[in-house]
Amino acid sequence: MNRDIRFVIIGAGMAGILAGIRLLDAGYANFVIYEKATSLGGTWRENTYPGLTCDVPAHAYTYSFEPNPDWTSEMASGPEIRDYFERTARKYGVYDHIAFDEDVIACRYDDAQWQIETARGTRDTADMVIAATGILHHPVYPDIDGLDTFAGARFHSARWDHSIPLDGQRIGVIGTGSTGVQIVAALASRAGKLIHFQRSAQWIFPGTNEPYTEEQKAAFRSDPALLKHMQNDPAYVDVAWAWSEAVTDANSAALAETEAYALANLENSVTDPALREALRPDHRAGCKRLVRSPDYYQAIQHPNAQLVTDAIVRVEPEGVRTADGVLHELDVLVLATGFNAHQFMRPMNVTGRGGIALNDVWEKRPTAYLSISVPEFPNFYMLNGPTSPVGNFSLIDVVERQWTYIEHFIALIAEGPARAISATPDALAAYERDRIAAARGTIWASGCNNWYLDSEGVPATWPWSYRRFADEMAAPKMDAYEVA
Structure with missing residues (x-):
């Protein structure tokens, strides 16, 4: 040097x-x-x-x-x-x-x-x-009339206000990417009512998030080769690299297979026909970043949860009014609208x-x-x-x-x-x-x-x-x- x-x-x-x-x-x-x-x-x-x-x-x-x-x-x-x-x-x-x-x-x-x-x-x-x-x-904030007039708690998902109580509250979530999906899945059972405002339905992949046992973690600590294998697990790496090749060709067979897999997740997870159709994407898989969630479809079917697909017209002090004329009264409004x-x-x-x-x-x-x-x-x-x-x-x-x-x-x-x-x-x-x-x-x-x-x-x-x-x-x- x-x-x-x-x-x-x-x-x-x-x-x-x-x-x-x-x-x-x-x-x-x-x-x-x-x-x-x-x-x-x-x-x-x-x-x-x-x-x-x-x-x-x-x-x-x-x-x-x-x-x-x-x-x-x-x-x-x-x-x-x-x-x-x-x-x-x-x-x-x-x-x-x-x-x-x-x-x-x-x-x-x-x-x-x-x-x-x-x-x-x-x-x-x-x-x-x-x-x-x-x-x-x-953070990107949505251009919605009256957003600043909301009388309840309003914040972007990247500026979460942890002083605001959530349990039993009427919560609205705007945004259906990974962030919005995760928030809905986490809060549907805690909210008194949770409304997910959807502009476009997402392709959602199923998945698991199983906890590692103490025995598994002990094995990772004692076996460097096993831990390195977990880092480079072909079950993930090979799929991720293959996916990168699939998205470069909008007509690839791999993309068609991806769509079939995600649609099967929708069909098998959502029982109500009307809700299932509302959650059906109208664009190609991968056009928006794929969402991976083990529990969103279950969360949006929770008795406390509601999917709203009518366009938002404006925000009022009491809540969000949509194009069908309905005022959705809310205590908390979360803007999961990305960056x-x-x-x-x-x-x-x-x-x-x-x-x-x-x-x-x-x-x-x-x-x-x-x-x-x-x-x-x-x-x-x-x-x-x-x-x-x-x-x-x-x-x-x-x-x-x-x-x-x-x-x-x-x-x-x-x-x-x-x-x-x-x-x-x-x-x-x-x-x-x-x-x-x-x-x-x-x-x-x-x-x-x-x-x-x-x-x-x-x-x-x-x-x-x-x-x-x-x-x-x-x-x-x-x-x-x-x-x-």
Whole structure:
């Protein structure tokens, strides 16, 4: 190692923690992780709603080097996952490098270095910036007339107010993605009345979330090979990789099989014909992110639960009025309406070489070569950046592969003649041309409204197989990069 590189990492969620661990492991200690909040955890800090679980099997949702024998069930709860990240950050010495309550507002490339500024006035200089800001941290609030007039408790699912009593209350939930489904499943038996307002029915996969016994956890602790097998269980990994290939072809046989499987779940789980038809999706499976739930269909059939499919006209002080004229009186209104997944590190102002603003580069759509690098922004690399793979598989694996790719740049700058590396304009243009063409043939472009779509209706995600992503991340093709 010839140069003492100064790194700035933005964000202390899953990806930022990984970056810190990997830097320390490689012998780089001159770094700071700026975190806007007062604690780490990213999306697992932001979301604390009842029923919160990860829909990736718990053992697969761990860092490859840090398996966890103590997961309590097949699908880990939000608090357990946050505890895992806190424990891992502490074990590997990352806490010593985190500056909490430091919201980065500007990064400016000047004289071959990055000048960093936070909202508190902290200033820093870095040779390399790693943006690990994530994609699910800017809540989206629905545009509904009268929303602010509601007299009861109203909050977004990512801003859960735990001071509000729920038992016996009249609760309304707007949003039918994974979050809304989990909340309904958790509260249907607790509420005096629970109303789920559905704009579009979801494809819901059955599943189990069986607890691990003490004997099983003891076996995981005593047998490293068994624990590693759980991390890489073919029952999950093979299916996830095959699914990534299926969604790239809207006419694939695998997608048809997926639809048949999910429809069988609906047919076998919902007894009332009218409710069953109301829950039947009108779009292709996978067009929206698949929902995995072992108990939603049972919850929505609970005597206290009601599915409402009439459009919401407005919110009034007493509740929600729908297009059929009915006022659904409520005490609590939950907005499970997701996040703006296209913000990334914005509203941070990032200025590259020659004064070029990232906001201008991304005026049409956020983009980066292989989701990692933007031309004219040397030594500024993203984890889970624009067009990264997103879907029903572990984002930890995605980020670990991206870090392996970025490590090649770190080595070139630390040990070789390179001082600045960024993708070339031609490489990004060719990547975007091919990506957009491929994206238009994926299931995400098959006609539904989903959070993958950018402002022009193009799916803003990796449109090829996960296998191809893994191959690309093995090592950079340096002819796609400008090296100075």
